[in-house]
Amino acid sequence: xxxxxxxxxxxxxxxxxxxxxxxLEIDRDGALTxxxxxxxNNAAGKLAxxxxxxxxxxxxxxxxxxxxxxxxGDYHPPYNATVIERLLNDGAVIIGKTNCDEFAMxxxxxxxAFGPVRNPWDTTCVPGGSSGGSAAAVAxxxxxxxxxxxxxxxxxxxxxxxxxxxxxxxxxxxxxxxxVAFASxxxxxxxxxxxxxxxxxxxxxxxxxxxxxxxxxxxxxPDYNAALSGxxxxxxxxFPTALFGKGLDEEVGKAVKxxxxxxxxxxxxxxxxxxxxxxxxxxxxxxxxxxxxxSNLARFDGVRYGFRAEDAPELRQMYRKTRxxxxxxxxxxxxxxxxxxxxxxxxxxxxxxxxxxxTLIKNDFLNAFKNCDAIITPTSPTPxxxxxxxxDDPLAMYLNDIYTVTANLAGIPGLSVPCGLSSTRLxxxxxxxxxxxxxxxxxxxxxxxxxxxxxxxxxxxHA
Amino acid sequence: MPITEADIAKVAQLAHLExxxxxxxxxxxxxxDIVAYVEQLNELDTTAVEPALGGLTPxxxxxxxxxxxxxxxxxxxxxxxxxxxxxxxxxxxVPKVL
Numbered sequence: 001x002x003x004x005x006x007x008x009x010x011x012x013x014x015x016x017x018x019x020x021x022x023x024l025e026i027d028r029d030g031a032l033t034x035x036x037x038x039x040x041n042n043a044a045g046k047l048a049x050x051x052x053x054x055x056x057x058x059x060x061x062x063x064x065x066x067x068x069x070x071x072x073g074d075y076h077p078p079y080n081a082t083v084i085e086r087l088l089n090d091g092a093v094i095i096g097k098t099n100c101d102e103f104a105m106x107x108x109x110x111x112x113a114f115g116p117v118r119n120p121w122d123t124t125c126v127p128g129g130s131s132g133g134s135a136a137a138v139a140x141x142x143x144x145x146x147x148x149x150x151x152x153x154x155x156x157x158x159x160x161x162x163x164x165x166x167x168x169x170x171x172x173x174x175x176x177x178x179x180v181a182f183a184s185x186x187x188x189x190x191x192x193x194x195x196x197x198x199x200x201x202x203x204x205x206x207x208x209x210x211x212x213x214x215x216x217x218x219x220x221x222p223d224y225n226a227a228l229s230g231x232x233x234x235x236x237x238x239f240p241t242a243l244f245g246k247g248l249d250e251e252v253g254k255a256v257k258x259x260x261x262x263x264x265x266x267x268x269x270x271x272x273x274x275x276x277x278x279x280x281x282x283x284x285x286x287x288x289x290x291x292x293x294x295s296n297l298a299r300f301d302g303v304r305y306g307f308r309a310e311d312a313p314e315l316r317q318m319y320r321k322t323r324x325x326x327x328x329x330x331x332x333x334x335x336x337x338x339x340x341x342x343x344x345x346x347x348x349x350x351x352x353x354x355x356x357x358x359t360l361i362k363n364d365f366l367n368a369f370k371n372c373d374a375i376i377t378p379t380s381p382t383p384x385x386x387x388x389x390x391x392d393d394p395l396a397m398y399l400n401d402i403y404t405v406t407a408n409l410a411g412i413p414g415l416s417v418p419c420g421l422s423s424t425r426l427x428x429x430x431x432x433x434x435x436x437x438x439x440x441x442x443x444x445x446x447x448x449x450x451x452x453x454x455x456x457x458x459x460x461x462h463a
Numbered sequence: 464m465p466i467t468e469a470d471i472a473k474v475a476q477l478a479h480l481e482x483x484x485x486x487x488x489x490x491x492x493x494x495x496d497i498v499a500y501v502e503q504l505n506e507l508d509t510t511a512v513e514p515a516l517g518g519l520t521p522x523x524x525x526x527x528x529x530x531x532x533x534x535x536x537x538x539x540x541x542x543x544x545x546x547x548x549x550x551x552x553x554x555x556x557v558p559k560v561l
Contacts, residue, residue: 078542172523185519214528217520283501294478301479303555308548315560320481332480336471337494339478353504355514360507362515394493395500411519436520 081178
């Protein structure tokens, strides 16, 4: 990759932004300058000259970090997130910050204060969320890889709706230092790509213990690229029949079952598994995530950074007015819910109860993985839906996360892989879930599948 | 447990949100719906179950994240105030408390 590739990438981002609204900031000058520097000083970096897009809730020094919200005002972080430091040290060139649902809360990128992102496959449809901008940027061929964050599916679900790969690693695999916190026990930085080799390379660069994030684990980072070309023969794929029932779009169910056939044809063993508490996952998630969010978003108070409301001559009035004017409706809804479930008298009934059911969900997976190497599910119950279709029913919107939240609750890794198009030419993805630290296995399984069934379709809107 | 408008107003106060009249009216039923949905967790017997607190993975739990108690660099006053709405003379100035 070279200065030329970065320039092509920046041009594409600029040209397509009115149509897709994927980027909130495109740093033409910074990116080209950096590309020149990398050519001179770091041509041997593992990601030398690779143009990358970064979700706007991950801190990059000198670029904005709006988190898709008005409450950050014109905030420019004075530091790089650890994952960004690592990308830059290996020569990557960040071309811009991508649009997302406000504070990563959403499944359609319709909760951004800066307008929705449009799906490159059908611009009347959502790209998914909350990392819709990063998914769209990779799907449209603007950048080969992008960073997002995944708290309940926010990398995997938009990856599925946009026809690209999307990985959420094991909790503690990637540093959260510099990722604006939504739910601290669920958040992970994730990666989008079109090619497994690219995803593997980026993961290898950003993963690993970080002294700035005490929740990262002291687990060695393997060579993810070396593991890609392993044999599919003998791979044990867990199939949870109960999850393929009501509520799942027929075409999606069919497409994912075809994937199972491919693994079988290539010598894999299909094993029936049960996840008895999966149906409770959304309830558990929306208690834990909102409670942790209510706590994490308390820092946005107009005091030290970001937006501060005017006409508020008293301190607590300033807090209330700032947060009322600065936060959007979904964020306020979740803060309210989170505050409610943590309030005196309700903590045991809701938050503690949810954490107990979380243990049951986690144990379901640990048991299932005794008999298989990975579990296959759809990523999203439907392909991309129309903009505006689900905005009036928050609970209906939450149910988009039904296949993805379990991975965040259990802490296990999940990878969405494109496996076809619907009858209306919208992408369908399948999800691989694996035991802790099994990212290499998931990537190998994805790679093997894509060698057998390459996903060569291109969206209507592309670079 | 039905959620009243008074409950919603109290929660808004705890969350430091000054909700408009219309917002209070819409948010109330929405939150009540979601709370009703999450109450399905009461179907499950969790008497002997430990809450899933901590590092989630065994390796995460085992990782010792303590460091030596030594002074390291910090942002410094200039950078720390660079994004402040009202940096005054080297501190964050805020409206008075009544």
